[in-house]
Every structure is written in C-alpha cells, then in structure tokens.
Amino acid sequence: MALTPVEIRHITPPRTNFRGYRIAPTDKLLEDIAASFEDVWRERADLADKVEQLEADLIRFRELETLLRTTLVSAEQASAQMRDQARQEAELILGKAHAEAREIQRRAYSDNERLTHESRRVRAQLVEALSAFDDPKPEDAAQEVEPEATQESDSGEERSWYGVPDADAA
Numbered sequence: 001m002a003l004t005p006v007e008i009r010h011i012t013p014p015r016t017n018f019r020g021y022r023i024a025p026t027d028k029l030l031e032d033i034a035a036s037f038e039d040v041w042r043e044r045a046d047l048a049d050k051v052e053q054l055e056a057d058l059i060r061f062r063e064l065e066t067l068l069r070t071t072l073v074s075a076e077q078a079s080a081q082m083r084d085q086a087r088q089e090a091e092l093i094l095g096k097a098h099a100e101a102r103e104i105q106r107r108a109y110s111d112n113e114r115l116t117h118e119s120r121r122v123r124a125q126l127v128e129a130l131s132a133f134d135d136p137k138p139e140d141a142a143q144e145v146e147p148e149a150t151q152e153s154d155s156g157e158e159r160s161w162y163g164v165p166d167a168d169a170a
Contacts, residue, residue, distance in 0.1 A: 008033060 013021045013029055 008036075 011029060013026045016022055
C-alpha cells in the first residue's frame with residue numbers, strides 16, 4: 001500500500017494504556033512507510049532514467065534534424081547547379097545547331113547559285129546548239145536575220161529542249 005505524504009502526517013500510531021505505542025501495529029506502519037518510500041524512490045529512479053533516455057533521444061533527433069537540413073540544402077544547391085549546367089549545355093547545343101544550320105544554309109545558297117549559273121551556261125550552250133542545228137550554214141545565218149528571231153533574242157526568252165520559249169527562264 002502506497003502512502004502519500006499527507007496520509008503519513010495524519011497517521012497516529014495506536015497507543016497503549018501507559019501512553020506508549022503498541023509495538024506490532026507501529027512496526028507494521030513503519031514497514032508500510034518504508035515500502036511506500038522505496039516505491040517512490042524506485043519510480044523516481046525509473047523516471048530519471050527515462051528522462052535521461054529521452055534527453056539522449058532528443059539530442060540524437062536534433063543532430064539528425066541538423067543533418068537532414070544540411071542534406072536538404074546540399075540537395076537544393078546540387079539541383080540548382082544541375083539546372084544551370086543543363087541550361088548551359090542546352091544553350092551550347094542550340095548554338096552549335098544554329099551554327100550548323102547557318103553553314104548548311106550557306107552551302108545550300110552557294111550550291112543553288114552554282115547550279116543556277118551552271119544551268120544558265122547549259123541553256124546558253126543548248127540555245128547555241130539549237131540555233132546551229134536550225135541554221136545549217138552559219139555564214140548565211142549571220143547575213144540573213146529573220147525579224148522573228150531578232151525579236152526572240154531581244155526579249156530574253158530562252159528556249160526549252162523542244163524549241164518552245166521557256167517560261168521558267170524569265
């Protein structure tokens with residue numbers, strides 16, 4: 001039976017006729033008081049151990065919290081660095097792609113100009129060959145110029161393979 005301090009203060013041990021206390025009930029009361037105090041001291045020691053354990057856990061959790069915060073900050077910094085690096089790589093790749101596109105476009109324009117020039121040269125040779133084919137005597141052709149032939153050469157029309165004026169040449 002656990003006794004509280006208030007109960008202990010109000011206990012009066014049984015007395016004897018000569019103003020003394022009875023031995024057996026007084027001894028029992030003292031044993032109950034001692035047992036009660038032992039229980040209280042045991043509980044106090046258990047609670048002190050528990051407080052010590054909880055304080056150790058608290059320190060460990062605070063260290064863990066600090067570690068987690070540090071890790072989170074590091075992860076955020078690494079993420080920002082990776083984003084920046086990816087952005088820089090993307091800009092570099094995009095710049096290379098634009099440069100390559102400009103080079104391809106420049107080569108295409110150059111090829112187009114070369115092919116256009118070559119096409120004009122071939123057409124001129126073709127017109128020359130067709131006019132030589134139409135006029136068997138080149139000496140007579142220079143002396144006899146038909147008015148229609150003069151108009152065609154003046155208008156700048158080129159003839160196709162079939163001798164018909166080429167609409168694409170203009």
